[in-house]
Amino acid sequence: MAIMQPRVFSIRLHRTVQREGQIWLICLPIIAWAVVFCYLPIYGIATAFIQYVPGKPIMRSPWVGLQYFAEFFKNPEFGMIMRNTLAIGGLNILFGFPAPIILALLINELSQGPFKKVVQTVSYVPYFVSWVVMASLIFALLGSEGLLNKLLLSLHLTERSILFLGEGKYFWGIIVIANIWKGIGWSSIIYLSAIAGIDQELYQAGAVDGLGRAGMAWHIILPGIRATILLLFILQMGDILNAGFEQQLLLGTPQTRSFYEVIETYAYRYGIQMGRYAFGTAVEFMKSIIGLGLVFSLNSLFRRTVKISVV
Amino acid sequence: MRARYIRKSVGSRIFDASNVAFLLLFTFLVLYPFYNQLVISFNQGIDAQRGGIYFFPRAFTLDSYAWLFKNSKLLTGAVVSLLRVAVGTSTCLFASALLGYITAIRYFSGRRFMRILFVITMYFGGGMIPTYLLMLKLGLLNTFTIYWLPYLISPYYMLIISSYLNQVPDSLFEAARVDGASELRIFFQIVVPISVPVLAAVSIYLMVWQWNQWFDNMLYNTKGNWDTLQMYLRRMLLQSEIALKIQAEAVAYHKFMSMTPQTIKAATTMIVTIPILVTYPFFQRYFIGGITLGSVK
DSSP states (O other): OOSOOOSOHHHHHHHHHHHHHHHHHHHHHHHHHHIIIIIHHHHHGGGGGBOOOTTSOGGGSOBOTTHHHHHHHHSTTHHHHHHHHHHHHHHHHHHHTHHHHHHHHHHHHSOSSHHHHHHHHHHTTGGGSOHHHHHHHHHHHHSTTSHHHHHHHHTTSOSSOOOTTTSHHHHHHHHHHHHHHHHHHHHHHHHHHHHHTSOHHHHHHHHHTTOOHHHHIIIIIHHHTHHHHHHHHHHHHHTTTOOOSHHHHHHOOGGGHHHHOOHHHHHIIIIIISOOHHHHHHHHHHHHHHHHHHHHHHHHHHHHHTOOOOO | OGGGGSOOOHHHHHHHHHHHHHHHHHHHHHHHHHHHHHHHHTBOHHHHHTOOOSSSOSSBOOHHHHHHHHOHHHHHHHHHHHHHHHHHHHHHHHHHHHHHHHTTOTTOTTHHHHHHHHHHHHHOOOOHHHHHHHHHHHTOTTSSGGGTGGGSOOHHHHHHHHHHHHTSOTHHHHHHHHTTOOHHHHIIIIIHHHTHHHHHHHHHHHHHHHHHOOHHHHHHOTTSTTOOHHHHHHHHHHOTHHHHHHHHHHHHSGGGTTOOHHHHHHHHHHHHHHHHHHHHHHHHHHHHHHHHHHTTO
16 A cells, blocks of 8 residues: 555554444454354364363363373274275275266367267265255165166076175275266366366377377376376375265165274264264364375475465 | 367267267266155055065055154154254354455455464364263253254355455445444345345255264264254164164055065155255355355465
8 A cells, every 4th residue: 555654553554444334343243153163163172182071160170191192003903994984085086086088088089079078067966965965866776676786686686685885895996886877077177177277289299290189198198187186186085084984874774884984984883873972072183184284294295395375 | 168179080980979979878877776765655565575676666655654744753853854954054154254254354354373273183083982971061061052063164264255255345445434333244235135145055055964964973972862853864874773663553544555675765755855966956156156265265
């Protein structure tokens, strides 16, 4: 601003109040809301470190330090939970990360026209549908009376219905495929717009150098969207411990529990359903710390090697 | 565009053909499960159990839907869901847009503070349990308010609106201020009209999100008097008591004998999905617009 600020503080304050008073007035309830709904829960993380008694304020409860964390690690189910979390998260990344990239590349190869639009539009329909509906569709497809079984039976590929949803060994595959089905179209949009941002001259130069279509894809497109790919990769790796939650709750059955129980469902089960609030908080908190640590370490690794950085 | 520079070799043509075939198959696989449920929902229950219904109902009936609409729990669920969408979308849109405007006011000294205050919440949160305990203490369990109040301000949408407004010349607002308009008035009479494209995109995201929410219902409103449609569908999927109920009613009222849990589930699934699928073509273009607006961040 060209106007010089007066040196006397009280005059400055008065001027500020005059000009910005209204705005600050509007901000007050907004700040209050943020404190209550966003920052108080963060303060509530402290319950992970104390002996929590409902109703007793945090400040007056005895400190137990890392007791709950230790309890979680020593739990006999800990191995199973970590295995499931890492397996589902890892498989999600292994298959779910390249899938939208491949779809984007394939869609990109289509010539402009109604078909291209239709494919795109259809591909992100599952994204807008809730997981409850997805679960309903999956039950209808894979249930013992479901479409797939009926098909297999009528083609005599199997004598009895395969219990896809009742046997643990199928669970990981089902979840990964469900995640891909739901998210592939939506994620491909990001890659498609990144591809659209590649300089057209690069293609011409590549043609001059004798690149065929495969060559174009490998040498021009992929390096061109490299930044986007690595960025999203870091973000998704940080999410690896978020191996899903709604899906497990909806698709899991007691028979498949040893395959679907992940950190978050465990925290929900013990933290809320069984009322062990402090323990559940500790479990969840540990998970977010590890996730953050992963993002930061991956980020610094990438920043040093390939000069990409999220943070 | 690129094709001009590449000779279409045989390999290229084969690839194109298989690409189209593959993507056709892909499109079919994505859509078919929905279609399958649609067809089953219009089919008679006992007949549907035989299987083999793939593209058309074999024994057409509207009985499953008729039973559902006579069922009061479904109707209350639908009302609650619609209410959620209406209240939740409008409140979040208003609050986030207002905050977006405030953080776009150039001479506002608290601008950076407000922005950071909310950006932090995007990355740090209390987690499920501390939030649950807070709702417990605030007396928000088993209420309708919990469907919108905790989501009142979205930092993500605030940033989108804020970066949109930053591209608007300040003179527009200054002129109004010189004329003595209050900030709220400026918001409603200037900011909102010029932000219609952004607000439209954001409101569509919000509406879809609110419609699809089910876990907050399950977590906080356990008594069941504020159940949404999604929750109703979930109960139906996971509990066989519905099956018994249907059977009992079917025996009592002969005209509904043509339903089974399978067709009822299919019909319910369609009812929950149809609003989205039907409005989808209309608001589809706003999603893409919304992404590019958001990518400014």
